Amino acid sequence: MPFTPFHLGPAFFFGLLFLDYFHFLTFVIANVIVDIEPLIVIMFGLNYPLHGVLHSFISCFLLGVVLSVFMFLLYSYFPMFRRFPIFEYGCSSFSGFVFAGVFGTFLHVLLDAPLYIDIRPFLPLEVNPLYNPSITFSVYLLCVVMFVLSLVLYFVKSIFKKF
Numbered sequence: 001m002p003f004t005p006f007h008l009g010p011a012f013f014f015g016l017l018f019l020d021y022f023h024f025l026t027f028v029i030a031n032v033i034v035d036i037e038p039l040i041v042i043m044f045g046l047n048y049p050l051h052g053v054l055h056s057f058i059s060c061f062l063l064g065v066v067l068s069v070f071m072f073l074l075y076s077y078f079p080m081f082r083r084f085p086i087f088e089y090g091c092s093s094f095s096g097f098v099f100a101g102v103f104g105t106f107l108h109v110l111l112d113a114p115l116y117i118d119i120r121p122f123l124p125l126e127v128n129p130l131y132n133p134s135i136t137f138s139v140y141l142l143c144v145v146m147f148v149l150s151l152v153l154y155f156v157k158s159i160f161k162k163f
Helices: 004-017 024-033 036-044 057-077 079-083 094-112 133-159
Strands: none
Touching: 004 024, 004 094, 004 133, 024 057, 024 094, 057 079, 057 094
16 A cells, blocks of 8 residues: 555454454554554665565564564553553454464555565565556555445444444
């Protein structure tokens, strides 16, 4: 995604859809944390690709695991965070955190890969076989539609008390 907030549509949608399988907040953070790399490159004017090593499946797997362990430790050893309802949404088992972290970072790379030629999702390969700029509008539209569907899903789950 050229603009990180678009990742929130799929993050909210899948996060709410699969609440029984993974931790919601970890999944949402995992969907946007990969873009820490372009943010650092832009902020510090680095001579480094905008979408570097973090935008590969190997690195995002590792990032997802690290994020999930961090979030699980916060959840387990700092009960003050549980006062925030969003921290309680979803599966709170260790596997629920890991699944959320890894699936979230993978989803980020899958959404970005068709849009940017500089992404190398299958590092160490130096090519992006998923690059297809003709679907840019479709990817954006999908993200917006998923955001709207996530609002509907949230209200349906709220009505039936499925949180």
